[in-house]
Amino acid sequence: MSGVLAEVTGNLGSIGYGLAAIGPGIGIGIIYGQGVQAIARQPEAYGLIRQNMILGFVFAEALALIGIALAFAFRA
Amino acid sequence: MSGVLAEVTGNLGSIGYGLAAIGPGIGIGIIYGQGVQAIARQPEAYGLIRQNMILGFVFAEALALIGIALAFAFRA
Amino acid sequence: MSGVLAEVTGNLGSIGYGLAAIGPGIGIGIIYGQGVQAIARQPEAYGLIRQNMILGFVFAEALALIGIALAFAFRA
């Protein structure tokens, strides 16, 4: 048996992060997309709206950052 | 047999977490996106709206945190 | 046999749970996102709306919790 079977290299961590980034990527898009529509509807509530957009962004982004941490935790 | 078969390393736990983070990531985005639109529509109901946004966020985030716990539980 | 075969470890249970958590994560987001819009539209129906939001959340969350149970049931 002399042939090369498969030259696939890499670590599953990058796939794990990639999957973990799908949700927050879509989620942040929804937050900011709906957010600018809310601003357009009621510009005088800009303070409250922006504050909650940032809050939602942080909560969603955290899921992807945890994915980076897990990728390194399971690197071995 | 001299060929390199595959140099893929890693743990399936990171893939499991990545999958578990897709749903909450999109879900949190929907909650906060629709939430800021609800605030723009009726700013005087801000207390009730924010309270339920936080509640929904906690319920969705819990699904991803369980994914972290399972990743470590099945690490062996 | 000298080549590295693959250093992938882990249990498919975590992937199963991850897949099972995608749907409820998105679903809870839709329930709470549309729910706060319903509250903004008719705050006086808050009792009925909240009661049904909780009900829908429980039904969706149950799907992910069954995923945890199955992951441990098929661990062997």
Add this chain to the structure above:
Amino acid sequence: MSGVLAEVTGNLGSIGYGLAAIGPGIGIGIIYGQGVQAIARQPEAYGLIRQNMILGFVFAEALALIGIALAFAFRA
């Protein structure tokens, strides 16, 4: 057993980046799609709307760029 079993080559990093690009790709589309509708609804709030569109775009794009970095970090 003399045949070549599989001639699959490559690194899992490109798959990881591909997955990480799904979310931001959809997210940026939602931001700009909803954004131009917000502009059409209230052109006089163009400054605020554009500012938040750029902010959301940067937050979403960062998730994909992290995917590139991880692909090279796990290349070995």
Add this chain to the structure above:
Amino acid sequence: MSGVLAEVTGNLGSIGYGLAAIGPGIGIGIIYGQGVQAIARQPEAYGLIRQNMILGFVFAEALALIGIALAFAFRA
């Protein structure tokens, strides 16, 4: 055992690019779909709307082009 077990050939880079093209494909569709509706709603804001549609298209398309570059970078 003399038969060929699996005659799968190819490089993972094409899968990586394929995944990277999912998000921008949907995203650009959302931008132009929502964009023409915004133009229909307020044709006099055509300049601003078109300018932001092109901007969002470029940002989303870049994610797929990076996928092509990575496919060649990880070809070896």
